Amino acid sequence: MNDLLEILQDLHPEVDFETQENLVDEGILDSFDIVTIVTEVSDTFDIRIPAGDIIPENFNSAKAIYRLIQRCMDEE
Amino acid sequence: MLFASYEFIGFLILTFLVYYLIPRRWQWGFLLLAGYIFYALADPRYLLFILFTSASIYGCGRWLAARKAAFRERFAREKEGLDRERKKAWKAAEGKAQKRILLLGLLSNLGILAVTKYTNFAIVNVNAIRTAFGGSALPMVDLLVPMGISFYTFQSIGYLLDVYWDKISAEKNPLKFALFVSFFPQLVQGPISRFGDLSKTLCIPHAPSAEHIVPGLERILWGYFKKLVIADRMLVAVKAIIADPDTYGGAFAFAGMLFYALELYADFTGGIDITIGTAQVLGIEVTENFRRPYFSKGIKEYWKRWHITMGTWFTDYIFYPMSVSGGMQKLNKWGRKHLGDRIGKRLPVYLCSFAVWFTTGIWHGASWNFIVWGLGNFVVIMISQELEPLYDRFHKRFAVEGRTPWKIFQVVRTVLLMSLLRMFDCYRDVPLTFRMMGSMFTSFHIRDLALSSLTGLGLGAADYGILLAGTILLTLVSLAGRKGSVRARIMTFPVAAQCAVWFGLFLLVILFGYYGIGYESSQFIYNQF
Numbered sequence A: 001m002n003d004l005l006e007i008l009q010d011l012h013p014e015v016d017f018e019t020q021e022n023l024v025d026e027g028i029l030d031s032f033d034i035v036t037i038v039t040e041v042s043d044t045f046d047i048r049i050p051a052g053d054i055i056p057e058n059f060n061s062a063k064a065i066y067r068l069i070q071r072c073m074d075e076e
Numbered sequence B: 001m002l003f004a005s006y007e008f009i010g011f012l013i014l015t016f017l018v019y020y021l022i023p024r025r026w027q028w029g030f031l032l033l034a035g036y037i038f039y040a041l042a043d044p045r046y047l048l049f050i051l052f053t054s055a056s057i058y059g060c061g062r063w064l065a066a067r068k069a070a071f072r073e074r075f076a077r078e079k080e081g082l083d084r085e086r087k088k089a090w091k092a093a094e095g096k097a098q099k100r101i102l103l104l105g106l107l108s109n110l111g112i113l114a115v116t117k118y119t120n121f122a123i124v125n126v127n128a129i130r131t132a133f134g135g136s137a138l139p140m141v142d143l144l145v146p147m148g149i150s151f152y153t154f155q156s157i158g159y160l161l162d163v164y165w166d167k168i169s170a171e172k173n174p175l176k177f178a179l180f181v182s183f184f185p186q187l188v189q190g191p192i193s194r195f196g197d198l199s200k201t202l203c204i205p206h207a208p209s210a211e212h213i214v215p216g217l218e219r220i221l222w223g224y225f226k227k228l229v230i231a232d233r234m235l236v237a238v239k240a241i242i243a244d245p246d247t248y249g250g251a252f253a254f255a256g257m258l259f260y261a262l263e264l265y266a267d268f269t270g271g272i273d274i275t276i277g278t279a280q281v282l283g284i285e286v287t288e289n290f291r292r293p294y295f296s297k298g299i300k301e302y303w304k305r306w307h308i309t310m311g312t313w314f315t316d317y318i319f320y321p322m323s324v325s326g327g328m329q330k331l332n333k334w335g336r337k338h339l340g341d342r343i344g345k346r347l348p349v350y351l352c353s354f355a356v357w358f359t360t361g362i363w364h365g366a367s368w369n370f371i372v373w374g375l376g377n378f379v380v381i382m383i384s385q386e387l388e389p390l391y392d393r394f395h396k397r398f399a400v401e402g403r404t405p406w407k408i409f410q411v412v413r414t415v416l417l418m419s420l421l422r423m424f425d426c427y428r429d430v431p432l433t434f435r436m437m438g439s440m441f442t443s444f445h446i447r448d449l450a451l452s453s454l455t456g457l458g459l460g461a462a463d464y465g466i467l468l469a470g471t472i473l474l475t476l477v478s479l480a481g482r483k484g485s486v487r488a489r490i491m492t493f494p495v496a497a498q499c500a501v502w503f504g505l506f507l508l509v510i511l512f513g514y515y516g517i518g519y520e521s522s523q524f525i526y527n528q529f
Helices: A002-011 A031-045 A062-075 B006-021 B024-042 B046-081 B084-132 B149-164 B174-182 B195-202 B210-243 B251-281 B299-305 B308-323 B326-339 B341-364 B368-386 B388-398 B404-426 B430-442 B451-457 B461-483 B486-490 B495-512
Strands: none
Touching: A002 A031, A002 A062, A031 A062, A031 B308, A031 B326, A031 B341, B006 B024, B024 B046, B024 B174, B046 B084, B046 B149, B046 B174, B084 B149, B149 B174, B149 B195, B149 B308, B174 B195, B210 B251, B210 B451, B210 B461, B210 B486, B210 B495, B251 B404, B251 B430, B251 B461, B299 B308, B299 B368, B299 B404, B308 B341, B326 B341, B341 B368, B368 B388, B368 B404, B368 B430, B404 B430, B451 B461, B461 B486, B486 B495
């Protein structure tokens, strides 16, 4: 989780990612940010995130992104 | 059959009546029939194309679903005896087989779209090269371009990708799927619906109820107001300006730019109001396509609020899959190693963004005007993205963020920028468009904007008065819409007041709609896309 928070903080230092639950719905993360996160996460955790999993529900909070990472790791 | 025609209104009335008079279990089947009649009335040959798309995408969807279910079952049964590597290899081989089915559906349908819509554009470009080298020109081909093919092809492809990604289950009933492809209100100019959204209300029985019929009819009326009172009237002056660029440069080109922005907004949102209102009368929910786009404070925000279903389609089905593909991930790594972290990270994102805007442009029309328009949007978005740190510093230094005058400045800037790019829709080629853009800065004479000059464009002073009043009304309704649905609020009025409002609007359409004996309303601009 710490690695993920570091990636997110790098992108938007002004956001408290531990408490935010609507990152996509409130427009804090846009499509460019999401692609950057997917790229960084894929690199750091050595996983492939399928395009079909890029939906707002999977990116609305750090916890949701982490759950997605774990699921992709399980499926590897 | 144009939306703004007596035939369409007759078709609507008949459809509404039959829909609610027949047994409810037949309603969706009747809508399928109505859709095909609507389509065949435009040209019976179009039916072949939409039937092919419906059948091929339905078939590929079912094939994918069957293959996925069979694999899941076999994998669950046999995975215990396999080590990690063999499981991975098995999954990869199955993934490839599923991808082949997906590609069959995508390429066959995109192939038809490409051949029907872009063959002549390709020939024009090949001819330009051939003649430049002294060769002879190839003849153009006479191809049938089915009405709304871009819309229903994209909608169907979205469905197949969603099935492939397990976002939705494949529809079992081929006729219900055919209705999803050919639902007549959205057949010609969208919105581009998702199966997961539209199917919730499309095929279920609907009882007639004032709760959805009345707001639906109100929305249709509001759509006709925008189309007939504003868009079709504004079109007269726009046509006059773009037809004679040598006479109408400078301030006239500037006026034409703003007039076209108004016409396009009233035309497209009006058409979508008629679409969504018609669906609402039938008890069916269609995704909203606009959220007051001309109040956006930046171009990225604008594209989240204008033609929303197209923007999200391109993001979900082109931008994301391309950005996270193996090739782009490799490019990212290569870029970071050789070009540094800053450029390396951006390279794949910008490349995908370029592809999206190129596709958006060419989707709108087979001409360089639309491609340059799409790429113009790309350039502006990239510049604003790169300048974001500078904007942040400016906002902190001058503390303007959130202040009303600054917000107004941002809104006006966005409208002007978007309107400027839209000039590519209007003029016959790209160099002429640039020339007319330039003329706004080199030969701008304010006196050309006087009413006495503008009345030379085919509209009288009364027309401009109606347009001004109509624009004020549009703006006020948009502003009021920020606090929730305006129609929902009108519905809280006493019944007499509600009737007065809607009868008043009906009278405005009848009295001030731009038509007369022998007049035929123009086609909606987005029909041609």
